[in-house]
Amino acid sequence: MLFLPTWPTDCLKRLDRQLKGPLVLYERIKGGLRLAAVDAEARQAGLSVGQNLADARAMVPDLVVREIDRPLLEAVFADFADWHSNASPLVAVMSHASAFGDLVLDITGVAHLFGGERAMLRLLLTRLRDIGYTVAGAIAPTIGAAWAVSHFARSQVVEPADLETILDTLPVNALRLSETQIAGLNQMGLKTIGQLRPRERKPLQARFGLSLLERLDQALGLLEERMMPRLPIAERYAERRFVDPIGLMDDVLMTAHDLAIQLAIRLEAEGLGGQAFHLFLYRVDHKVMSLSVNSARLTRDPEHITKLFSNRSERLEGEYDAGFGIDMIRLAVSSMGELDAVQLGAFASQDGTEDLDQLHDRISSRLGTLAVLRTQFVQSHVPERAARLVPALAHVPTASVRPPLDLVRPLRLLPRPELVAINAEVPDGLPASMIWRRVGYRLVKASGPERLGAEWWRSGQRLQLVPPHVPKRPEPGEKPEQPPYIPDLVLLDPDGMTRDYYNAEDAEGRRFWIYREGLYGETRWYLHGFFA
Amino acid sequence: MPSPDRQQRIAALRDRIADIERKPALAEARALVREDVAGFPLPAGGLLQEVFTDERRHAGAVLGFALAQARSLLSRQRPAVIYLQLVKDAQEMGLPYGPGVLSFGFDPDALVLVRAANMMELLWAAEEALACKAVAAVVADIAGHAKILDFTVSRRLSMRAASRGCSIFLLRYGLLREASAAHLRWRLVPTSSARKRFDPLAPGAPRWRAQLEKGVLRKQQTEWLLGWTKDGFTTRDAARRHANRIVAQPALPGAVPAHLADRLPETA
Numbered sequence: 154m155l156f157l158p159t160w161p162t163d164c165l166k167r168l169d170r171q172l173k174g175p176l177v178l179y180e181r182i183k184g185g186l187r188l189a190a191v192d193a194e195a196r197q198a199g200l201s202v203g204q205n206l207a208d209a210r211a212m213v214p215d216l217v218v219r220e221i222d223r224p225l226l227e228a229v230f231a232d233f234a235d236w237h238s239n240a241s242p243l244v245a246v247m248s249h250a251s252a253f254g255d256l257v258l259d260i261t262g263v264a265h266l267f268g269g270e271r272a273m274l275r276l277l278l279t280r281l282r283d284i285g286y287t288v289a290g291a292i293a294p295t296i297g298a299a300w301a302v303s304h305f306a307r308s309q310v311v312e313p314a315d316l317e318t319i320l321d322t323l324p325v326n327a328l329r330l331s332e333t334q335i336a337g338l339n340q341m342g343l344k345t346i347g348q349l350r351p352r353e354r355k356p357l358q359a360r361f362g363l364s365l366l367e368r369l370d371q372a373l374g375l376l377e378e379r380m381m382p383r384l385p386i387a388e389r390y391a392e393r394r395f396v397d398p399i400g401l402m403d404d405v406l407m408t409a410h411d412l413a414i415q416l417a418i419r420l421e422a423e424g425l426g427g428q429a430f431h432l433f434l435y436r437v438d439h440k441v442m443s444l445s446v447n448s449a450r451l452t453r454d455p456e457h458i459t460k461l462f463s464n465r466s467e468r469l470e471g472e473y474d475a476g477f478g479i480d481m482i483r484l485a486v487s488s489m490g491e492l493d494a495v496q497l498g499a500f501a502s503q504d505g506t507e508d509l510d511q512l513h514d515r516i517s518s519r520l521g522t523l524a525v526l527r528t529q530f531v532q533s534h535v536p537e538r539a540a541r542l543v544p545a546l547a548h549v550p551t552a553s554v555r556p557p558l559d560l561v562r563p564l565r566l567l568p569r570p571e572l573v574a575i576n577a578e579v580p581d582g583l584p585a586s587m588i589w590r591r592v593g594y595r596l597v598k599a600s601g602p603e604r605l606g607a608e609w610w611r612s613g614q615r616l617q618l619v620p621p622h623v624p625k626r627p628e629p630g631e632k633p634e635q636p637p638y639i640p641d642l643v644l645l646d647p648d649g650m651t652r653d654y655y656n657a658e659d660a661e662g663r664r665f666w667i668y669r670e671g672l673y674g675e676t677r678w679y680l681h682g683f684f685a
Numbered sequence: 686m687p688s689p690d691r692q693q694r695i696a697a698l699r700d701r702i703a704d705i706e707r708k709p710a711l712a713e714a715r716a717l718v719r720e721d722v723a724g725f726p727l728p729a730g731g732l733l734q735e736v737f738t739d740e741r742r743h744a745g746a747v748l749g750f751a752l753a754q755a756r757s758l759l760s761r762q763r764p765a766v767i768y769l770q771l772v773k774d775a776q777e778m779g780l781p782y783g784p785g786v787l788s789f790g791f792d793p794d795a796l797v798l799v800r801a802a803n804m805m806e807l808l809w810a811a812e813e814a815l816a817c818k819a820v821a822a823v824v825a826d827i828a829g830h831a832k833i834l835d836f837t838v839s840r841r842l843s844m845r846a847a848s849r850g851c852s853i854f855l856l857r858y859g860l861l862r863e864a865s866a867a868h869l870r871w872r873l874v875p876t877s878s879a880r881k882r883f884d885p886l887a888p889g890a891p892r893w894r895a896q897l898e899k900g901v902l903r904k905q906q907t908e909w910l911l912g913w914t915k916d917g918f919t920t921r922d923a924a925r926r927h928a929n930r931i932v933a934q935p936a937l938p939g940a941v942p943a944h945l946a947d948r949l950p951e952t953a
Contacts, residue, residue: 505761505762505763505764505765505818505819506764506819507819508817508818508819509764509765509797509817509819509820511817512767512813512814512817512819512820513797515813516799516810516813516814519806519809519810520799520800520801520802520806520810523800524799524800524801524802525797525798525799526797526798526799526800527794527796527797527798528783528786528793528794528796528798529783530783530784530793536782536784539783539784540782540783540784540793542780542798545797550794555787556784556787556788558787558788558915559788560784560788561788562782562784562785562787562788563745563779563782563785564745564748564749564752564781564782564785564786564789565744565745565748565778565779565780565781565782565785566779566780566781566782566785567776567779567780568775568776568779568780569776583886592742597877598877598878598886598887598888599886599887599888600881600884600886600887600888656887656888657888658877658878658888660877661874661875661876661877662874662875662876662877662878662892663742663743663745663746663875664745664875664878664888664891682745682779682782682785683742683744683745683779684745684749684785684888684891685745685746685748685749685750685752685789685891685913
C-alpha cells in the first residue's frame with residue numbers, strides 16, 4: 154500500500170515548476186469555498202483540509218491558491234497507478250476515501266524480484282520521493298492493515314506475526330470508518346484498535362452497524378478483501394500441479410513444453426495466437442517465480458515457445474532457485490490476437506521473414522530484448538537523432554522518413570562524440586591535423602563544412618502530462634484567474650549548439666567525420682564517426 | 686534398363702553430391718566465383734571469412750568490406766544480415782549508423798544489430814543466426830583476442846556456415862593470427878580514397894588494399910586494390926589503367942526518388 158497524502162499539490166508542483174510556497178487547492182462546497190488539499194508547507198502553517206478559504210488566506214497571507222480539478226487529478230493518478238505495474242501486475246486504486254492518493258499493489262510473488270519486501274518498499278518509496286512526492290508505504294498481510302499502517306504509522310513491513318500488536322497501537326481512524334462511527338467510538342472512550350478489539354461484538358454491531366466489524370475483520374485478515382486490479386490479467390493459461398514437487402530446470406522446461414502444447418490446442422480451436430508468454434513457477438514455500446518471453450509475431454507454436462523459455466532459462470542459471478520444490482507451473486499468454494489456422498509447407502511464403510522473426514525471438518529471449526536492435530529513422534537532421542536503435546521485436550519499417558541517399562554520413566557512429574584537438578591552416582579553414590586518443594593524424598583531404606543547426610523548435614519543450622491550461626472567463630464579481638506559469642527551463646542556445654561537420658581523410662586513408670561545435674569564441678572539436 | 690549415357694550422368698551426380706558432403710565449402714565456392722569477369726572475384730555464401738586489419742581505428746574499413754560482400758549475398762529468401770558486437774566495444778569501435786549504412790549502399794532495414802554482453806553469448810548468437818535460413822551473412826565484430834575463440838570454435842562456425850550456406854565474417858584487429866578454420870583470411874588496410882570529381886581536396890569513394898592470407902580465390906592472385914561505389918566493387922590493376930567494375934545486384938529495394946536539387950554538390 155502506498156499513501157500519498159499530498160498527491161494533488163505534489164502533482165501540480167511537478168507539472169508546473171514555478172509553483173512555490175504554501176499551495177492549497179479549494180473546492181466549492183454548499184456555496185462556500187473550502188480547502189480540498191494542502192501541501193506540506195501549508196500544513197505546517199496550520200492549515201487543514203475542510204477549512205474555509207477566507208480563514209486560510211487570513212492565516213497565511215502569501216498563500217498560493219488553485220481550484221481543484223478532480224477529474225483531471227483522477228486521470229493523472231490512474232496513469233500513475235498503471236505505471237506501478239512495473240512493480241507488480243496487480244495494481245489498484247483505493248477510492249473509498251479519495252479517488253487519488255491510495256495505491257494498492259498485490260506483491261504476492263513479486264517481492265523477490267526486488268530483493269525482498271523491505272528492499273522493494275524502500276525502492277518504491279525512494280523513487281517517488283526522489284521525484285518530489287510525499288509518500289508513505291506499508292507492506293502488510295491484509296489490505297486493511299496496510300492502509301492503517303501507511304496512514305497512521307511510519308513506513309514499514311508488517312510481518313504476519315506482529316500484525317495484531319501493531320494494529321492495537323493505532324487509533325480507530327485507521328479502520329477506514331465513517332466520521333460518525335469515529336465520533337461515536339471516541340465518545341465511548343475507544344481511542345485505539347487495541348481497546349476496540351476485545352469488546353463484545355454484538356453491542357458494537359448494534360450501535361455502529363456491521364461495517365465496523367467488517368473493517369476490523371478485514372484489517373485482521375479474518376475476512377477476505379478483494380482488490381480490483383486496473384490492468385487485465387492473462388485469461389488463457391494452462392497449468393499443471395505436481396504431487397511431488399519438482400526442482401530441476403529440465404523438468405520445468407519439459408512441463409513448459411507440455412503446457413505449451415495444451416495451450417496451443419486451445420488457442421488453435423479459438424483461432425488465437427499470443428505474443429507474450431509467461432511461465433509462473435509456484436514454489437512449495439508460497440513463492441512464485443516468473444519467466445516471460447516475447448515473440449515478434451503472433452504465435453502458438455509450442456516448439457518455438459519452449460525454445461524461447463529454454464533460452465530464457467539459460468540466462469538466469471544462477472538466480473534459479475527451486476527452494477523446496479515447485480508444486481505448480483502455469484503458462485499464461487497475453488497480448489493475444491486473432492491468428493487463423495495456416496497451412497505450412499506448400500503455400501507458405503518463401504520470403505524468410507517468419508524465420509527471421511523467430512530468430513529475433515530466440516536471440517532476444519537469451520540476450521534480452523534490448524540486445525537485438527534495428528534502425529528506425531526519425532525525421533530529424535541531428536545525426537544522433539536521425540536514427541534510433543529500437544528492439545527488433547518492436548520495429549516498424551519507416552520508408553517515408555528515410556534520409557536522402559546522397560548525404561555524407563559515416564558507416565560507424567560513436568555513441569558519444571569524442572573530444573579531439575584540431576589545427577587548421579587558416580581560421581575557419583579545412584582541418585589539417587588532429588589528435589585523437591593521444592595519436593596524431595595529418596589530414597590530407599577534407600570536405601565541408603556541412604552546417605547542422607540545433608533544433609530550436611524543441612528548445613522550450615517540457616513534459617506534457619496534462620492537457621494545456623485554458624483560462625476561464627471570469628464571472629462578474631470573481632477575480633480573474635492568474636495566468637499559468639512558464640517553466641524556468643534553461644533555454645537552448647542555437648548558436649552554441651550549431652555544428653559544422655567535416656569529412657576528413659588522413660595520409661593513410663582513414664576517413665573520419667569530425668565536427669566543430671559552436672560558432673564564435675569557445676568552439677570545440679569532436680570526432681563523431683568513421684567512414685568505410 | 687536405363688541407357689549407359691544416363692547411368693553415367695547419375696554417377697556423375699552422385700560424385701558431385703559426395704563431393705559436396707565431404708568438402709562443402711571452398712571447392713564449390715571457387716566454382717561459383719565468376720572467373721570470366723576480370724576484377725574482384727566475389728566469394729559465394731557459406732564461408733567463414735576472417736577480415737583482419739592492423740589497428741582498431743580501421744574499424745570503418747573492415748565493416749565496409751564485410752557489408753559490401755554481404756550485399757551480394759542478400760536475396761529474397763535471405764533478407765537479413767546480422768551484426769554482432771560486444772556491448773563494451775560500442776564506444777571504442779562505434780555502432781553501425783543507419784543513414785551511413787544507407788549512403789554506403791546497403792539497406793539498413795536488412796541489418797540487425799545484436800549486442801552481446803560477453804564473448805560466449807556473442808558466439809552463441811552467431812551460431813544461432815547461422816542456423817537461420819533467412820540470414821544471408823553474419824558479421825561479428827570482435828575487438829579483442831578472446832581465449833574462448835579458438836580453433837574448435839572457428840571450426841564449428843565454419844562447418845555450420847558451410848552446411849547452411851550462410852557466410853560469416855569475423856572482423857578482427859591486430860597483427861596476431863591464431864589458428865583458425867577460416868576458409869578465407871583477409872588483411873585489409875585502407876588506402877587513400879579515389880579522387881572526387883571537381884574537388885581534389887575532398888575524400889572520394891573508399892579504397893582498400895585487400896590481401897588474401899589464407900585460401901585461394903583465383904590462381905596466382907592474392908592482392909587486390911579494391912574500390913567501392915554504390916554499384917559494387919571496383920578494382921584497379923597497375924597494368925590496366927582503368928577501373929573494371931563488377932555490378933552487383935541493386936542494393937536498395939524499391940525505387941530511389943530523384944532529388945530536384947542537389948543537396949550536397951560534389952564541389953562542396
